[in-house]
Amino acid sequence: MSEEFHFADALIEAARAKSSVVVVGLDTDPRRLPQFLLGQYPTKAEAQLAFNQAIVDAVCLIVPAVKVQIAFYELLGPAGIETYQKTISYAHSKGLLVIGDIKRGDIGSTAEAYAEAHLQGEHAADAVTVNPYLGSDGILPFLQVGRRQGRGVFALVKTSNPSSSELQDLEVTDPRQRNYEVVARKIGELGADSVGKHGYSLMGAVVGATYPAEAINLRGLLPHTFFLVPGYGAQGAKAGDVAGCFDAHRSGAVVNASRSIIYAYEKSGGASLTEIGNAAAQAAKQMTNDIADALGVHRT
Amino acid sequence: MSEEFHFADALIEAARAKSSVVVVGLDTDPRRLPQFLLGQYPTKAEAQLAFNQAIVDAVCLIVPAVKVQIAFYELLGPAGIETYQKTISYAHSKGLLVIGDIKRGDIGSTAEAYAEAHLQGEHAADAVTVNPYLGSDGILPFLQVGRRQGRGVFALVKTSNPSSSELQDLEVTDPRQRNYEVVARKIGELGADSVGKHGYSLMGAVVGATYPAEAINLRGLLPHTFFLVPGYGAQGAKAGDVAGCFDAHRSGAVVNASRSIIYAYEKSGGASLTEIGNAAAQAAKQMTNDIADALGVHRT
Numbered sequence: 001m002s003e004e005f006h007f008a009d010a011l012i013e014a015a016r017a018k019s020s021v022v023v024v025g026l027d028t029d030p031r032r033l034p035q036f037l038l039g040q041y042p043t044k045a046e047a048q049l050a051f052n053q054a055i056v057d058a059v060c061l062i063v064p065a066v067k068v069q070i071a072f073y074e075l076l077g078p079a080g081i082e083t084y085q086k087t088i089s090y091a092h093s094k095g096l097l098v099i100g101d102i103k104r105g106d107i108g109s110t111a112e113a114y115a116e117a118h119l120q121g122e123h124a125a126d127a128v129t130v131n132p133y134l135g136s137d138g139i140l141p142f143l144q145v146g147r148r149q150g151r152g153v154f155a156l157v158k159t160s161n162p163s164s165s166e167l168q169d170l171e172v173t174d175p176r177q178r179n180y181e182v183v184a185r186k187i188g189e190l191g192a193d194s195v196g197k198h199g200y201s202l203m204g205a206v207v208g209a210t211y212p213a214e215a216i217n218l219r220g221l222l223p224h225t226f227f228l229v230p231g232y233g234a235q236g237a238k239a240g241d242v243a244g245c246f247d248a249h250r251s252g253a254v255v256n257a258s259r260s261i262i263y264a265y266e267k268s269g270g271a272s273l274t275e276i277g278n279a280a281a282q283a284a285k286q287m288t289n290d291i292a293d294a295l296g297v298h299r300t
Numbered sequence: 301m302s303e304e305f306h307f308a309d310a311l312i313e314a315a316r317a318k319s320s321v322v323v324v325g326l327d328t329d330p331r332r333l334p335q336f337l338l339g340q341y342p343t344k345a346e347a348q349l350a351f352n353q354a355i356v357d358a359v360c361l362i363v364p365a366v367k368v369q370i371a372f373y374e375l376l377g378p379a380g381i382e383t384y385q386k387t388i389s390y391a392h393s394k395g396l397l398v399i400g401d402i403k404r405g406d407i408g409s410t411a412e413a414y415a416e417a418h419l420q421g422e423h424a425a426d427a428v429t430v431n432p433y434l435g436s437d438g439i440l441p442f443l444q445v446g447r448r449q450g451r452g453v454f455a456l457v458k459t460s461n462p463s464s465s466e467l468q469d470l471e472v473t474d475p476r477q478r479n480y481e482v483v484a485r486k487i488g489e490l491g492a493d494s495v496g497k498h499g500y501s502l503m504g505a506v507v508g509a510t511y512p513a514e515a516i517n518l519r520g521l522l523p524h525t526f527f528l529v530p531g532y533g534a535q536g537a538k539a540g541d542v543a544g545c546f547d548a549h550r551s552g553a554v555v556n557a558s559r560s561i562i563y564a565y566e567k568s569g570g571a572s573l574t575e576i577g578n579a580a581a582q583a584a585k586q587m588t589n590d591i592a593d594a595l596g597v598h599r600t
């Protein structure tokens with residue numbers, strides 16, 4: 001490659017090329033694998049991989065990226081971690097960008113170990129999520145490792161769950177602002193020197209779709225920070241709720257949905273990988289169109 | 301067993317039995333394994349396990365527990381996770397309690413998957429660390445899984461690193477208190493109904509030894525919350541700094557040191573597993589005695 005990889009640039013270009021800002025979440029719960037698939041493979045980890053490959057095959061021309069939720073692979077121990085890595089490689093082979101949803105947060109040599117484990121080497125994702133509770137010490141090691149290869153880091157800012165208010169929304173005295181705004185300003189600073197040609201940095205933010213007012217506030221605070229937006233679908237947010245996450249050019253954010261896409265087949269009673277894939281593709285297209293409508297994009 | 305396992309009770313009893321409140325941190329960095337050991341094993345993961353077994357053999361009669369830092373095992377992929385699991389099993393076989401330092405934090409079915417992965421089954425630790433940034437949604441699933449078998453959960457409250465102040469120390473307006481105090485009160489509530497016979501609950505707190513004043517404050521706020529205290533040794537805290545983490549009966553806390561114990565052999569140039577173990581045992585005894593002196597315990 002003559003040009004160096006820059007995650008935010010690559011994501012923006014992939015979203016444009018596919019006319020979609022949807023990220024499919026591979027939250028493939030081994031406790032929810034279809035019975036027919038468990039019968040076809042000797043281990044849950046192998047059935048999980050086959051499931052993921054079917055989803056990737058079905059959505060790879062529709063969406064720019066997938067997000068792989070590592071918790072559902074850790075649940076199967078070493079074999080699950082192998083499926084996690086193989087899922088990343090398979091998604092890459094199908095031209096998808098991959099976000100590793102790991103939400104790690106630690107310091108010093110420990111954080112470096114996490115960063116090297118997840119952002120370096122052949123099985124690495126193109127970006128990972130991190131937890132900001134420990135402050136910059138918990139984020140910088142990831143950003144440093146990521147930057148070597150243009151990979152990205154999304155810090156949790158305002159999460160999509162109900163109890164995110166317990167800490168994130170509390171008002172701080174000096175200067176008066178919410179905790180999530182303190183975190184936002186910090187990551188805005190941390191990302192300032194890795195802004196790509198499309199105006200977004202390698203330091204991103206997780207901003208829940210379930211809090212539209214906070215998302216609008218954050219979009220204003222963080223003009224160069226890409227948003228990864230969870231909470232769509234199964235968690236209740238709709239297309240109109242995510243509009244505020246985007247910039248004036250309808251860029252700067254991607255919206256994740258996991259269960260409403262990968263388990264779409266359950267509604268139609270699908271009993272083959274083809275049906276699972278078809279239902280996922282249909283759900284991903286529908287979500288793509290719903291968000292395009294909410295953003296006022298003229299569809300062809 | 302006629303009596304059910306309760307992590308805090310077990311830890312207090314083990315600390316009494318061994319007259320030590322020291323936890324040895326198995327932060328076994330594969331990038332820092334001794335050369336002679338790498339030559340003896342076909343893979344880094346196997347060398348890492350042999351290193352851990354030597355440390356466990358050396359300290360199992362001296363300390364009540366070990367803490368296994370999962371980041372250094374994740375770095376080696378599936379084989380590293382196998383070493384992580386085998387290390388837990390080996391420490392258990394030598395009568396040690398095991399804390400899995402995983403610092404996970406997520407919500408809903410994802411948090412349940414993490415909790416089941418790390419607090420359930422034959423390879424599970426006796427307690428894990430979790431990150432509180434997402435609020436109770438991020439802690440309760442761990443506590444629920446842990447409670448089924450009396451296993452514990454330590455939430456990060458005031459971490460040992462320099463930038464922990466960025467978020468954790470900020471003052472909140474209503475009512476005026478620091479963020480780490482907000483988290484502390486919340487986990488105090490969450491633990492209220494799992495208090496064991498020695499007065500401590502299954503919900504614990506990570507409180508850095510590097511912030512003695514905050515530790516004293518937290519000890520007062522959280523009479524039923526066991527403290528896991530990092531930051532001793534390599535991170536700079538000394539025995540006098542941790543005294544405030546303990547209750548009037550010199551209980552209620554354990555102090556972790558990792559690098560200053562497991563890499564103690566580097567100072568003496570040890571080049572065998574026996575020397576590595578001996579240096580670790582010596583360092584663990586010294587730390588045990590230094591803390592006992594600081595707590596005013598009469599040594600025999």
